Amino acid sequence: MEKASIIDIKHLTKCYKNADEAAVKDLTLSVNKGDIFGLLGPNGAGKTTTISILCNQISADEGEVMIEGHDLNSESDLIKKIIGVVPQDIALYPKLTAYENLKFFGNMYGLRGKVLKERITSSVSDFGLEKKLHSKVGTFSGGMKRRINLIAGILHKPNILFLDEPTVGIDVQSKNVIIEHLQQLNASEGTTIVYTSHLMEEAERFCTHIAIIDMGKVVTVGEPSALIKAYPGCSNLEDIFLLLTGRSLRD
Amino acid sequence: MWLKFKASTIKELLLLMRDRAGLAMLFLMPMLLIFIMSLLQESTLKKLEERHTPVLIVNFDNDSLGINIVNGLRSAGFFEIHELIDGKQPSLEELKKLVNYGKYRVGIIVKEGASEALRNQIRCEIQQMFPAEEGDLFSPPPDPDKPYPEIDIYFDPITQPTFKHAVSSALNEFTYAVEAKMIMGIYAQMLNDIVGIEINRSGNFKNMINLNEQYAGNRKKIIVPNAVQHNVPAWTIFAMFFIVIPLAGNIIKERESGMSLRLRTMPGSNLAVIFGKANVYFMVGILQAVFMLLIGVFVLPMVGMPALELGSSILALLLVTISISLAASGYGILIGTISTSQEQSSIFGSISVVILAAIGGIWIPTFMMSEKMNIVSKLSPLNWGLDAYYDIFLRNADVSDILIYILPLFLFALSCILASWLYNRYKTSN
Ligand SMILES: Nc1ncnc2c1ncn2[C@@H]1O[C@H](COP(=O)(O)OP(=O)(O)OP(=O)(O)O)[C@@H](O)[C@H]1O
């Protein structure tokens, strides 16, 4: 009945050097192949920290992570080839054009020549940016930058795509383009998507599975519809979220 | 790996080419420095040695002493000799006035009969050396009561004592030469009279002793470059090391913008990315060197300075340039890695390069430094590069001669990169 898990996180703990408290505490979680997995939680919950560990940006203090059967610590280079990462902050070169940026990132994944060129042009037109292909990214609006930021993470057709708040600070149209494209990627290529957000409505609509984490710990995990049924008195994810994480300010 | 390196290089090249201001700084700054510093040093040198000081000589003597002084000063080259004012010989009063007003820095008067008086004195001396019973050696006999020959020198009132001294010693030299010549002449005449041998008197008695001028110190060989030979390589190296600032700034910018975190999620070693970046600055360093050396060879002569001679080994020149650029790139990587902010890196980078330049003999050549400072200067990689260039330009050094400079530069680059790598590993494990 269970689908094969593609990411297995066990007892993950990370405490930043100058922090009093661990950002991620004994976190255990698994993501199945083909899921659109939402990692939800209030500000400072540890979402970015968790994703950063999964995609090799920082190292964990304790715990074990297996991705597609490879150990994150010892086989990171294998893992890097099959994952795509879209960071929370836009990481592009503003002085380079969209095309130059994407070509650079494609090269970083070993793509080159005609294949790369075709992938760039098709992705860019999927996201409605073909006219801007040869303009400098620095001149783009926030929404356009986000879309290029996303394309840079999927050019190499990763098996697993990590996105950290890909829909923050953009209009409904851009957000819909992004969500639709990700759903399409999930359906056609079978890409597993792990995504963080604190937008409950979006997550409820978009995710096949979610985990709510708070203060570095998983507070609940499951399919959105099943969770709503499981918590009496809750009619949507936001109700569950508030129920589990409280109403007080975080961060 | 190769693709990653290539892509980083291309990306960095594009970024650099779009940074017009940064690029201008990398090429214009050293060019200006070379011009300004060479011109400044060249003109002070000229002031010291080559500027022709106007000298007014009135030769009332018109005999060997007067003529020798005029010709001697003229051929010495530092002076501009004038004998006539408006076509005629000035009087003593006129000369004093002209010198006092600064029209001439020096006025020299060789008094009438000075040569004759000198001859008389010499004869008196010779006569005294012989026993009295020999009788008169000369006819008519010399008159011991006749006055000594005199030369009066008037100086412009603002003249520096060192300059006065230089003029008096020049005059002394010429008068001694005349004296020696006369003595020899008189003896020759006497020999001729006594023994009856005709002696050729046109012998030249100048400069029988060579003065070897050297700088004190026990350095094995001292090379003293001219303004161009010093300034062109010195500021080239300085500029090449200045790439530390944009390179380090670039590394930090990439880190602050989250770009290096993103790059860390990508397969392959991150060293390829860093090396791609450093590669561009390395090439910029080479270009800077080519550009500056060409200025030394072709442009400086156009503004009246000596042309830079590149020595005999282009391969040695290339190897030195490569190793300097490599050392600078390595240092840039290190500064970029250990600094925590743009400000910190540009302050630390520029101050450290300026200090290394100062102790390395970029500003003030090491041959003008004290013995102690000369040892300290050996600590600066800029000095290794400068010494290597000196050796190539001034001594026609070849590849084997400059290995002692290239090797440390390579090692320096290597240890910078190693230190950065270790530091990075330590950082990311936290
Ligand atoms: N580089 C860092 N050094 C020290 N502490 C950090 C660092 N990054 C994050 N933290 C701390 O770790 C905790 C978790 O942060 P994290 O960024 O993972 O939260 P998040 O869930 O992504 O929040 P947000 O929704 O605001 O993005 C927070 O308390 C934060 O202050």
Ligand SMILES: [Mg+2]
């Ligand atoms: Mg976050």
